[in-house]
Amino acid sequence: MNAIPAQEVAGHCLQAFTQLVHVSQAAFYCVDRQLQARDFRLHGMSGEMHRDYLDNYRQFDPLQPSNCASSGLNVVPLSFAMARQPQRDNHRYQDFLLRYGVVDVVEILAHRAGQPQAAISLLRTAEQGAFTLDQLSQLNALQSLLQLAVANIQPNEDPLIDLTPRERQIALLLRQGASNKQLAQELNVGLPTIKTHLINLFRKTHASSRTELVGILFL
Template identity: 45%
Template sequence: MGDALARQCLLACARAGGASLAALYRIDHQARPADFQLLGLATPMHQSYLERYQGSDPLHPRHCQNLAIDLVPLRLGQAAQAAGSRERYAGFLARHGICDVVEIFARQAGQAVLGLSLLRREAEGAFSAGELERLQGLQAMLALALPRLATHSASVGLTALTPRERELAELLRAGHGNKRLAQLLGIGLPTVKTHLINLYRKVGVANRTELVTALFL
């Protein structure tokens, strides 16, 4: 996703939606989010989401793909969740001071290809029914922006990685564990984990198996 254009779109959507926190992302053919553009979201929170809470997110594209609507409030997503997952994700949001979330999707040929998360802090309050109704206009704006964003988009492959990232990807392909990666790269284990998180996020995958599949298969 073209960074400058996506950033402009993200800022405009966040302002129009009355949210100080937001994320814009591409959705791949397996309904996985990738190429995140973040506004106001701290990196540790986002990394924690990717590592531990993505699977329990009721507004994850995979969970919303069968819905017939393109604007999904948090409470609607939660209504379809099992109690354990709902409580787990609600706890994650509460720890970071988030009281409400709305997910907006833009589609091509019926398939969601772009997602926008609007998050409200506790001080900002939850989205009202009137605000949710007005956000339908924002969904239309996102759909209009989609062709231009798609023009600047490309699936992340080896050529989009830095030399260090390509080196790490090749070592993962060879099946090395984290300790061996640290030895071969001459870095500490915490640094290896940070590199992996950043690489997963860049490629739009959740683990090393998905990474190797996306880059090499």
């Protein structure tokens, strides 16, 4: 079977899942080897909400891929995931949900070689109510179709595939010759944070200098 671009797979999967179970927002995303979500395709979710999540709340999300991977489930309800992480993190994530009127979330995962390859996140408002047991059962049944669709995603040749969104930003700015001070100003973070990101970038790429790092990622 021919490989299919990820965005095409994402569109079909989101259409199928959101027609089966009524939701307020949904997102399809791929999962890299560091178990980071990337290449999001949004459904009914504003760019503002998505940016707020990525910049301020992603680290507190009990349904992020690394947590879901250790759950042993293909369909992971929010209540199950929240029981597996510290309450202080749950409170921060609930602040995000409350801000956007979301009362329940469920994650549906597709795996390859035992690791999450892609997932769909479904969100519901108070008007729609929490996901019922019947709906979770329906999503479990549909997960095999997601698994089949994801198996045929076209390989991503993006050289930044294994980087987090913030590391991607830094790598692109480094290609433009940005200094540490310019990086800190552009990303509105302190110099120690920039140095930590650079250390992680050097570790992931096995580069020993900024010039070598840019060469590995872009040349």
